[in-house]
Amino acid sequence: xxxxxxxxxxxxxxxxxxxxxxxxxxxxxxxxxxxxxxxxxxxxxxxxxxxxxxxxxxxxxxxxxxxxxxxxxxxxxxxxxxxxxxxxxxxxxxxxxxxxxxxxxxxxxxxxxxxxxxxxxxxxxxxxxx
Amino acid sequence: xxxxxxxxxxxxxxxxxxxxxxxxxxxxxxxxxxxxxxxxxxxxxxxxxxxxxxxxxxxxxxxxxxxxxxxxxxxxxxxxxxxxxxxxxxxxxxxxxxxxxxxxxxxxxxxxxxxxxxxxxxxxxxxxxxxxxxxxxxxxxxxxxxxxx
Numbered sequence: 536x537x538x539x540x541x542x543x544x545x546x547x548x549x550x551x552x553x554x555x556x557x558x559x560x561x562x563x564x565x566x567x568x569x570x571x572x573x574x575x576x577x578x579x580x581x582x583x584x585x586x587x588x589x590x591x592x593x594x595x596x597x598x599x600x601x602x603x604x605x606x607x608x609x610x611x612x613x614x615x616x617x618x619x620x621x622x623x624x625x626x627x628x629x630x631x632x633x634x635x636x637x638x639x640x641x642x643x644x645x646x647x648x649x650x651x652x653x654x655x656x657x658x659x660x661x662x663x664x665x
Numbered sequence: 666x667x668x669x670x671x672x673x674x675x676x677x678x679x680x681x682x683x684x685x686x687x688x689x690x691x692x693x694x695x696x697x698x699x700x701x702x703x704x705x706x707x708x709x710x711x712x713x714x715x716x717x718x719x720x721x722x723x724x725x726x727x728x729x730x731x732x733x734x735x736x737x738x739x740x741x742x743x744x745x746x747x748x749x750x751x752x753x754x755x756x757x758x759x760x761x762x763x764x765x766x767x768x769x770x771x772x773x774x775x776x777x778x779x780x781x782x783x784x785x786x787x788x789x790x791x792x793x794x795x796x797x798x799x800x801x802x803x804x805x806x807x808x809x810x811x812x813x814x
Contacts, residue, residue, distance in 0.1 A: 589734065655778045
């Protein structure tokens with residue numbers, strides 16, 4: 536395989552892992568927001584009621600499926616791409632992607648403080664992987 | 666935006682920070698004892714379930730998922746995200762003080778950056794109130810005031 540092909544393959548794997556994580560986390564966050572405070576649901580209907588409420592949300596189930604696919608995509612990526620590239624790249628891309636998706640799809644108020652936190656987390660993850 | 670978190674909500678965020686990282690570390694220690702698993706030795710995965718470190722790791726990861734979802738039910742995704750990133754710091758500190766590994770200056774710098782990120786976000790409001798939620802709250806307030814009359 537040529538170098539360019541290997542690089543393209545590596546970044547495609549990393550992109551798929553990050554995309555699955557972003558989709559899954561946003562769907563789960565949207566499902567939880569729609570359900571409301573789980574502590575209140577647990578206080579009213581107990582732990583079985585809270586678990587029933589979560590498991591009966593189609594958005595949550597879709598999100599959990601994406602997270603499961605993310606897990607297997609990550610296993611595949613870690614077996615074909617160098618860990619020192621794959622681990623920090625997927626983590627950083629996921630943080631940035633989550634912030635963008637949260638602003639666009641969840642209408643969260645991602646203010647300057649939160650953007651700065653995303654940049655610091657990405658830089659921190661890159662440094663931790665050195 | 667709501668500004669204040671209760672003590673219970675802070676404890677849930679601390680659980681998010683600790684359970685994933687400690688759970689991963691326990692799984693890693695358990696799998697070290699079990700040995701490498703490959704396609705020809707998949708039965709080792711079954712044996713892994715009888716390793717106390719693996720069992721404790723799985724329990725903690727279930728706890729992580731439960732506390733993460735609870736946090737997302739009252740806080741924004743962009744508020745909870747840095748708390749999950751703090752797990753990297755906990756893993757690095759566990760590596761330094763539990764497993765006595767040396768941390769390079771780069772890693773210490775990474776730890777400082779992630780701690781700063783958590784500090785930035787923790788100082789802000791946890792939840793964006795959407796317009797539809799505000800109108801639902803207003804309707805509830807009107808109904809409550811009507812019921813009180």
